[in-house]
Amino acid sequence: MNSLSTLKVILPVFLAAASLLVTTSLGANQGAAHAEKTGANGASADPEIIEITALHHAFRAPDEIPSGWVTYRVNNERAEEIHEVSLALLPDGKTQEDYLEEVIPVWENVWERIHTGEIDEQAEAVQLANEVLPEWNREVRYVRARGLISPARSTMNTQYLEPGNYALSCWLKSADGQLHISHGMSRPLTVTEQKSEGTAPVADVGLSISDGEIKNEGTLQRGTQTIALRMSGENAHDNVHLVRMAEDTDLAAVSSWMNWYSAGGLQAPAPAEFLGGVHTYGHRSPDNRAYFTVENVEPGRYAWLVQAPAGEKLWEIFTVE
Ligand SMILES: [Cu+2]
Numbered sequence: 110m111n112s113l114s115t116l117k118v119i120l121p122v123f124l125a126a127a128s129l130l131v132t133t134s135l136g137a138n139q140g141a142a143h144a145e146k147t148g149a150n151g152a153s154a155d156p157e158i159i160e161i162t163a164l165h166h167a168f169r170a171p172d173e174i175p176s177g178w179v180t181y182r183v184n185n186e187r188a189e190e191i192h193e194v195s196l197a198l199l200p201d202g203k204t205q206e207d208y209l210e211e212v213i214p215v216w217e218n219v220w221e222r223i224h225t226g227e228i229d230e231q232a233e234a235v236q237l238a239n240e241v242l243p244e245w246n247r248e249v250r251y252v253r254a255r256g257l258i259s260p261a262r263s264t265m266n267t268q269y270l271e272p273g274n275y276a277l278s279c280w281l282k283s284a285d286g287q288l289h290i291s292h293g294m295s296r297p298l299t300v301t302e303q304k305s306e307g308t309a310p311v312a313d314v315g316l317s318i319s320d321g322e323i324k325n326e327g328t329l330q331r332g333t334q335t336i337a338l339r340m341s342g343e344n345a346h347d348n349v350h351l352v353r354m355a356e357d358t359d360l361a362a363v364s365s366w367m368n369w370y371s372a373g374g375l376q377a378p379a380p381a382e383f384l385g386g387v388h389t390y391g392h393r394s395p396d397n398r399a400y401f402t403v404e405n406v407e408p409g410r411y412a413w414l415v416q417a418p419a420g421e422k423l424w425e426i427f428t429v430e
Contacts, residue, residue, distance in 0.1 A: 157307065158182050158265065161277070163192040163258070166292035168277060173299045176272040178307035180402075183256065183385075184263040190283060191379040193255045194266070196298070197276045200248035205276040205297035211243045216280075217291055223372055224286050231370035254280070255388035256401055257350055257367075257379070264385030265402035267310050267335075269394045272302045280369060282376035310400050312337035316413060318346045323413050323425045331406050331429055338387055338399040346415045346423060350386030351403050354410035360424045367416040388416075 159181040162169040165188055174181075183194050199208060219238045222228045228237065252271075258264045278295035282288055315326035317339040329336075329351075338349050352363060363381045368374045384406065387399045408429050415423040 157305070160184065161194060163188045163279070163294075165189055166283070166289055166294045168194075168279070168294060168296050170277060170296060170298065172297065173301055174270075175303045175305035176270050176300045177304040178267060178269050178309055179305050180265055180267040180307060180310070182263060182265045183258050185258045185260055186263055188260050190289075190377045191257055191259050191281060191383060192279045192289065192294070193257055193281055195254035195276075195278045195280055196252050196270075197278065198250040198252055198271065199274045199276060200245050201273075203245055204274055205295065207245075208249070208276045209295060212246050212249070213288075213290055213295075215242050217288060220282070220288060223370060223374075226372060229372070231368070234370050250392065251390040252392040253387065253399075254390060255348060255350065256386050257281075257383035258385055259379065259382045262382075262384055263404050265335075265404070266385075266387060267307070267400040267402070269309075270300045272300050274299060280375070282374075284377045286376065309394075309396055309398065310335050310337075310402075312398075312400065315339060316349055318349075318415060318423070321421070321423065323349070323415060323423065325413075325425070329403075329406065329411065329427065329429055331408055333402060333404050334406055335400060335402045338389075338401075340389060340393060340397045340399060346417055347391055347399070348386065348388035348416050350414045350416070351384040351406075352412045352414050352424075353382040353384060354412055354426060355381070358412075360412055360414060360426075361422065364414060364416055364422070364424070367414075384411075386414075 157180065159171060159174050159179060161181050161183045163183060163185040185192050197208065199205070215238050219228070219234050223234055228234050253266065253268055256264060256266055275298040276295055277298040279289040283292065313327055313334045314329050314336045316336060317324045340347060352358065352360070358381050365371060366374060366380050384403045385401050387401045389399045406429055410426060410428055412424045412426045417423040
């Protein structure tokens with residue numbers, strides 16, 4: 110079970126670029142319609158949107174949600190640190206408690222060894238973890254993560270979820286070097302057999318990655334915007350994030366910081382402001398698109414940033430008028 114292909118299942122490793130086609134994102138109008146109903150105070154007026162609130166090292170979220178196309182809004186308006194929502198679909202018979210008891214301690218140990226400089230290679234870290242992770246961990250499916258969201262921000266994700274027991278967690282790290290998950294930022298989430306009435310959203314902007322370039326269809330506008338990342342191929346760069354550019358934002362440094370396996374990687378304080386994004390870990394939705402919605406986009410300079418293997422620059426800077 111030490112092969113790299115196994116490791117990808119456990120915690121996906123970034124792979125070389127594969128060709129992704131330009132997106133034409135079409136579908137029934139869920140996300141955009143939901144977005145319009147979002148109140149000025151940030152509270153959702155739409156009961157169909159699942160509300161997940163990031164607190165200081167805890168999540169407030171429902172215990173059960175329907176399967177099928179669901180939209181969840183991650184509100185980080187009151188938290189002090191940047192957070193993410195990682196959704197791990199657990200094998201039959203396993204619970205989030207099992208995940209916390211048997212899987213997380215392995216990664217805590219690996220992270221400690223990265224943090225102290227004992228390990229500095231992702232492959233080595235993953236192999237080490239793999240040697241001690243329980244057998245059933247191979248069946249854990251990470252169906253969504255990141256969507257990094259800075260304090261005072263909120264974002265939405267729309268995705269197709271299969272029924273099952275999930276762990277809803279945040280793998281980011283505090284300034285004290287601890288994983289948020291170790292501080293208690295994880296909770297069980299049951300996705301029921303009952304199907305939601307949701308559908309894939311209509312996107313305002315389509316993105317795809319091909320030949321080392323980010324390709325756009327549509328232009329990001331101010332306000333609330335839904336983005337569709339078109340997925341294809343086995344080895345795609347399957348993530349994209351919206352970063353607000355400050356005078357001194359160094360995207361190369363931000364990209365390096367986004368590597369969980371690096372010392373200081375994804376550890377507070379974040380080197381940039383993130384408005385949302387998506388990382389699919391290779392998980393495919395029925396329409397091969399990964400959706401997210403950014404909120405309260407103001408005029409200014411932004412970047413689409415793809416976390417790519419070390420040294421690879423994959424971003425596009427643009428202006429929102
Ligand atoms: Cu967190």
